[in-house]
Amino acid sequence: MIIVENNKFNTKLKSLIFLGFLLGLTFYSSKIIAQKKYTIVLDAGHGGKDPGNLGNGFKEKNIALKVALLVGKELKTRKDIKVIFTRETDVYPELWKRGEIANNAKADLFVSIHCDSHTSNAYGAGTFVLGLRGNKKNLEIAKRENASILLEDNYEKRYKGFDSNSAESVIGLSLLQEENLDKSLEIASLIQNNFTTKLKRHNRKVKQDNFQVLRETIMPSVLVELGFLTNKREGKYLNSKKGQKQMAKAIADAIKKYVNNQKLNTVDDKVEDVVSDTVEFKIQIASGKNKIPLKSYNFKGLKNVKRVKIGSYYKYYYGVTSKYKSAKKSLKEAKHKGYKSAFMVAFKNGKKVSLKEVKK
Secondary structure (H helix, E strand, C coil), X not given: CHHHHHHHHHXXXXXXHHHHHHHHHHHHHHHHHHHCCEEEEEEECCECCECCCCHHHCCHHHHHHHHHHHHHHHHCCCCCEEEXXXXXXXXXXXXXXXXXXXXXXXXXXXXXXXXXXXXCCCCCEEEXXXXXXXXXXXXXXXXXXXXHHHHCCCHHHHCCCCCCCCHXXXXXXXXXXXXXXXXXXXXXXXXXXXXXXXXXCCEEEEEEECCHHHHXXXXXXXXXXXXXXXXXXXXXXXXXXXXXXXXXXXXXXXXXHHHHHHHHCCCCCCCCCCCCCXXXXXXXXXXXXXXXXXXXXXXXXXXXXXXXXXXXXXXXXEEEECCHHHHHHHXXXXXXXXXXXXXXXXXXXXXXXXXXXXXX
């Protein structure tokens, strides 16, 4: 009788130990995901010998720096975010150097902060992502920002053939980074939404254009135009502590939300295989307005690429499968081919869902 009870006790003890091990493993796996730090590079436009625009006597380089530092201060309150500045004082890092800082840090996001100017009394905040297209008005903004290249040492060699007044040069510098466009548009929309809904700034919308500082980066990136210093009222607001603090918080809150969204698409590598008729895993390799023929030579040799039109954009998916392990293999293949920013997405019954949801 005593032996039987001991056996029962031993069995229960073993079960509890095993359960504890599983819970510990789950906690450890969750901790790995939670501990991932998202590196955000903040670039205060202009600086040093390049003052930027001087509308109404306000200095763009100073305002951009103050706002960037405030954004960084707000982001540093999060343990899962690492902040890197391209400059923290009144110096001028060359445009290629700003991109190099972000690339070397393997940053998850690059945000360049500027103030706009115009001969009219234009006003409002806008956010830009890199793109080949742009109307004449946007091209003028791109030309002004890219003109900083002419202040750099040895710019003739580094940017051979560049003419800041030539539309052809501006467009030629900017090869569309299809792989990052989707995420760039996401963070740009979040920033713009905060400007317009929370701060009631005039909405100059999210646009694509040809900024050299964005072209230098290999991760999702945006350029923010806080407003127009040439508009006296708006310039005064942006030059004030209140205005800078409000604009900085709007940007920081958007970045925090963006990071949270990326976490929803993070999945533990040790998750067991998932097989389901209602779940599909896809590897998104590109996104843009170009309708590209689905030939393997257009996708670095990847075969069976699928194209889906969403609004005015096309998304390109590789390795459509119901098996997570197969999707993980496809992701590795896509990155090996050069799609470094490719990422996995999941669809349940035709609707996009977070990878975490599929694990349940």
